[in-house]
Amino acid sequence: MAEIKFDIIKNIGILSEGAKGWEKEVNIIRWNGRKAKIDIRDWDEAHKKIGKGITLSKAELKQLKEVLNEINIGELDIEK
Template sequence: MADFKFEITEHIAQLSENKSGWTKELTKVSWNDRPASYDLRTWSEDYDKMGKGITLTDDEVRQLRDALNNLDL
């Protein structure tokens, strides 16, 4: 697997934590020195390891926000 760099530039929200200490978080992450984008994934306690996740643009986050606001929970 190819090496890549990442830097968490902003912690926005921690959504949950599992028994082993991994947290599911919404953050802003810069991947390979690119501009930071929104990122939703699980992280180890020390942020050294990560699970699969999704990366969203500003427009995608706006659309997701609007869709969530329309949910009848």
């Protein structure tokens, strides 16, 4: 398996912390030398191991923000 290279340009914030100390983070990341994108995924404390996540372009992030702004969180039937 090819090595994945990444450069965390900026940490935007931490969404949660798991029982094993991994944190779900929102970062701006450059993967394998490509253009930087918004990335949401779990990271170990040393930022050496990564979990599954999602990477969004600026346009996708803008659309996600618009979708989330339309949601009434109190009305969602999800974990409270």
